[in-house]
Amino acid sequence: MRYLSTRGHADRKRFCEILLEGLAPDGGLYLPERYPQIDGAALQRLRASFNGGKPGGYAALAFDILSLYIDDIPAADLRALCDKTYTEAVFGTPQIVPLKKLDDGFYLEALSNGPTLAFKDMAMQLLGNLFEYELARRGEELNILGATSGDTGSAAEYAMRGKKGVRVFMLSPHGRMSPFQQAQMFSLMDENIHNIAIEGVFDDCQDIVKDVSNDLAFKRAHKIGTVNSINWARLLAQVVYYFAGYFQATSENTEQVSFTVPSGNFGNVCAGHVARQMGLPIRTLVVATNENDVLDEFFRTGVYRVRGSADTHETSSPSMDISKASNFERFVFDLLGRNGDRVKAFFGEGLSREGRFDLSADPAFAEAARHYGFRSGKSTHANRLDTIRDVFQRHRVMIDTHTADGVKVAREHLEAGTPMVVLETALPIKFAETIVEALGQHPDRPAQFHGIEALPKRVKVMSARTAAVQAYIAEHCTPA
Numbered sequence: 001m002r003y004l005s006t007r008g009h010a011d012r013k014r015f016c017e018i019l020l021e022g023l024a025p026d027g028g029l030y031l032p033e034r035y036p037q038i039d040g041a042a043l044q045r046l047r048a049s050f051n052g053g054k055p056g057g058y059a060a061l062a063f064d065i066l067s068l069y070i071d072d073i074p075a076a077d078l079r080a081l082c083d084k085t086y087t088e089a090v091f092g093t094p095q096i097v098p099l100k101k102l103d104d105g106f107y108l109e110a111l112s113n114g115p116t117l118a119f120k121d122m123a124m125q126l127l128g129n130l131f132e133y134e135l136a137r138r139g140e141e142l143n144i145l146g147a148t149s150g151d152t153g154s155a156a157e158y159a160m161r162g163k164k165g166v167r168v169f170m171l172s173p174h175g176r177m178s179p180f181q182q183a184q185m186f187s188l189m190d191e192n193i194h195n196i197a198i199e200g201v202f203d204d205c206q207d208i209v210k211d212v213s214n215d216l217a218f219k220r221a222h223k224i225g226t227v228n229s230i231n232w233a234r235l236l237a238q239v240v241y242y243f244a245g246y247f248q249a250t251s252e253n254t255e256q257v258s259f260t261v262p263s264g265n266f267g268n269v270c271a272g273h274v275a276r277q278m279g280l281p282i283r284t285l286v287v288a289t290n291e292n293d294v295l296d297e298f299f300r301t302g303v304y305r306v307r308g309s310a311d312t313h314e315t316s317s318p319s320m321d322i323s324k325a326s327n328f329e330r331f332v333f334d335l336l337g338r339n340g341d342r343v344k345a346f347f348g349e350g351l352s353r354e355g356r357f358d359l360s361a362d363p364a365f366a367e368a369a370r371h372y373g374f375r376s377g378k379s380t381h382a383n384r385l386d387t388i389r390d391v392f393q394r395h396r397v398m399i400d401t402h403t404a405d406g407v408k409v410a411r412e413h414l415e416a417g418t419p420m421v422v423l424e425t426a427l428p429i430k431f432a433e434t435i436v437e438a439l440g441q442h443p444d445r446p447a448q449f450h451g452i453e454a455l456p457k458r459v460k461v462m463s464a465r466t467a468a469v470q471a472y473i474a475e476h477c478t479p480a
């Protein structure tokens, strides 16, 4: 299997070459040349591998799917990496992603029982093991630089902690994350994890990461890399849980299932698109947004409009607060018949200049719903509170704010005879303030998180200056 860029650059690369890379040289995103096709017999074999979620089933399923896309890691090694990643010890249950039934034909798929209680662990835990494996094979090291306002940073740190050959330098806005999130990240004492709290807002952190990435000499000399959501390996790892959700919601491979996905950067739901293109019987993929409705607007109108910062809202489902959806380019590439020139015209300089493109009159736009099965909807703070209350009162289940956006929008897209699976993307304890607002009571706290706010913290507070961050990295990135 080779990988190509959504913007048409001629190079074709193998999996391990793009694993440690960010964007393609032309600024595009990597996708496989083709999606491997799962026929009826192959789907039956995958169902047998998953084995109803018995111990080891999810890891076996992950191996089967990953090996369709990865041919430059020996099978026995890839199998060992999957076995090591998807364990009950790390994810809390043998099924790894158990379904919770709310009503007949209406389920939550639990993706947030990993170490940081958000779905990003599903992919990031595998990425940590893949990075360690590939860096050891090459005899190289990597210094991961990132900016976070919450979920991504902690998922990356918990995935990379203690991994050989990898260091993490994670910037976060000083004093602006929730006490729980700060405690999760700053209580890590691993030597290869560096928390840097920047005196500024999240955008200041991101600007510093951009400056460092644009300093090519520094980047090369200090082996700087990233783990952001455009990484193909992260997306690929997410494809697996669409299959696991499908097998749990059906007993026959002839049945169809729909999924609703709380969406920000379009990474999670893009994995659903890949699963559907492989032949998994998905009827509808429902994209649920919060007040930051870039994607809902596109699927309703055909207009994709990047928001300015004044137009980007801080909401109570903060991990979906985006001004543009960085993985969306992958779907548009498929939608436009994989025409790299057209994608480049839309997402290249044109987009940064105009801030929008309009496909409403393009015949391809009708295919987003008709051929690719996409629908969308939007949820607000008031909807979130109502949904959290309703699900708690009727089912005694507490859901987090992002999952609530999913449940609200899913209910608008139910079809008789087709099960609906809503992806649960975080646990309520991460967003306790809004849960208290909705229910007047505190969310349950998993035992391993009791008292984490009181643990000692390891964090360096710095002013928002790129040079200062670079000096800190230089000082800490050479092995003693």
Ligand SMILES: *Cc1c(COP(=O)(O)O)cnc(C)c1O
Pocket (backbone or CB within 6 Å): 118, 119, 120, 151, 152, 229, 262, 263, 264, 265, 266, 267, 268, 269, 319, 320, 402, 425, 426
């Ligand atoms: C990251 C995140 C999302 C959004 O996922 P995308 O892949 O960016 O669409 C939704 N919910 C939670 C809790 C998240 O952490």
